[in-house]
Amino acid sequence: MTSPGLASPAEQLGRLVKETQAVLHQRMDEALRPLGLSVAQYACLQTLSASPGATGSELARRVFVTRQAMNVMVQGLERQGMLERSDVPGPRRERETVLTPAGRTALDGAGAAVRRVVDTMTGDLADEDVAQLLALLGRCRDALAAGS
Amino acid sequence: MTSPGLASPAEQLGRLVKETQAVLHQRMDEALRPLGLSVAQYACLQTLSASPGATGSELARRVFVTRQAMNVMVQGLERQGMLERSDVPGPRRERETVLTPAGRTALDGAGAAVRRVVDTMTGDLADEDVAQLLALLGRCRDALAAGS
DNA sequence: CTTGTCATGTCAAGAGTTTGTCACTACCGT
DNA sequence: ACGGTAGTGACAAACTCTTGACATGACAAG
Numbered sequence: 001m002t003s004p005g006l007a008s009p010a011e012q013l014g015r016l017v018k019e020t021q022a023v024l025h026q027r028m029d030e031a032l033r034p035l036g037l038s039v040a041q042y043a044c045l046q047t048l049s050a051s052p053g054a055t056g057s058e059l060a061r062r063v064f065v066t067r068q069a070m071n072v073m074v075q076g077l078e079r080q081g082m083l084e085r086s087d088v089p090g091p092r093r094e095r096e097t098v099l100t101p102a103g104r105t106a107l108d109g110a111g112a113a114v115r116r117v118v119d120t121m122t123g124d125l126a127d128e129d130v131a132q133l134l135a136l137l138g139r140c141r142d143a144l145a146a147g148s
Numbered sequence: 149m150t151s152p153g154l155a156s157p158a159e160q161l162g163r164l165v166k167e168t169q170a171v172l173h174q175r176m177d178e179a180l181r182p183l184g185l186s187v188a189q190y191a192c193l194q195t196l197s198a199s200p201g202a203t204g205s206e207l208a209r210r211v212f213v214t215r216q217a218m219n220v221m222v223q224g225l226e227r228q229g230m231l232e233r234s235d236v237p238g239p240r241r242e243r244e245t246v247l248t249p250a251g252r253t254a255l256d257g258a259g260a261a262v263r264r265v266v267d268t269m270t271g272d273l274a275d276e277d278v279a280q281l282l283a284l285l286g287r288c289r290d291a292l293a294a295g296s
Numbered sequence: 297c298t299t300g301t302c303a304t305g306t307c308a309a310g311a312g313t314t315t316g317t318c319a320c321t322a323c324c325g326t
Numbered sequence: 327a328c329g330g331t332a333g334t335g336a337c338a339a340a341c342t343c344t345t346g347a348c349a350t351g352a353c354a355a356g
Binding site for chain 1 (some may be wrong): 155157158159160161162164166167168169170171172173175176191212256262265266267268269270271272273276277278279280281282284285286287288289290291292293295296
């Protein structure tokens with residue numbers, strides 16, 4: 001330790017990112033559980049809505065889980081009628097996945113619940129503050145992701 | 149969906165927080181794995197360094213895991229000689245936990261590796277930008293945590 | 297004193313995820 | 327053409343964490 005008694009701003013930021021994500025995940029879980037959805041399932045449906053026809057591996061990358069975990073999650077959502085996978089695999093053995101109307105309905109309801117959570121998160125901030133927060137944190141994420 | 153075609157800034161921020169934390173966790177894991185430490189173990193040692201004598205439940209709350217999970221983690225770190233727990237429980241059956249010199253050494257090495265990661269995260273930002281990011285994100289965390 | 301509540305530590309069972317592996321198919325360089 | 331590489335889906339085993347439950351001891355209210 002160079003021990004300035006306190007951690008460096010960068011270290012504080014690392015811890016703060018983790019804390020914020022943890023509390024956000026917890027609040028989202030509380031909001032989504034009554035709807036019968038886990039946070040991971042919501043992330044899957046949300047990503048699928050933004051990128052219709054995505055493959056399982058593509059979904060896995062965007063949700064930050066392994067493709068194996070995404071596979072079982074997709075199977076579960078398929079059993080619940082939330083999404084459908086093309087029965088005939090594509091060129092690379094991939095199966096295009098799309099939301100069903102039921103999945104769209106569930107996502108809409110979940111999206112409203114999630115919006116209430118993220119709005120409380122940014123409730124104390126002005127619009128310009130949120131914009132700057134997005135810009136700054138985005139640069140941090142990009143800097144970390146740049147190191148391949 | 150009110151469907152502006154794009155998600156609201158608050159929703160973008162939620163996703164960005166998750167993405168940043170995920171990439172940061174991944175980079176920290178890559179940096180810590182060669183040292184024989186997991187990210188959770190590092191967080192445990194780091195928290196214990198900041199709060200010597202903390203109990204298992206207290207550590208669990210700060211690291212955002214259940215006290216059961218923290219218990220097995222502490223047992224593992226105790227087996228590795230990283231920390232010690234008072235043999236005689238306190239008033240509420242709690243066992244005070246402290247770092248051993250070996251744990252302090254391991255934490256110092258891990259801290260250096262983590263510092264390299266968080267420095268790349270904030271590398272593109274000016275000091276004042278980091279300070280503002282800390283302030284804004286801190287307000288978001290507090291707003292979420294306020295809802296008990 | 298007794299009762300209820302709370303907090304801690306621990307054990308057991310369950311769910312979810314990762315790691316490791318295999319099979320299949322397209323792409324690319326030789 | 328051919329063999330290597332890479333990407334995808336799927337399966338099994340191992341690991342980690344959570345959920346649930348129990349016993350212990352302290353504290354406040356009755």
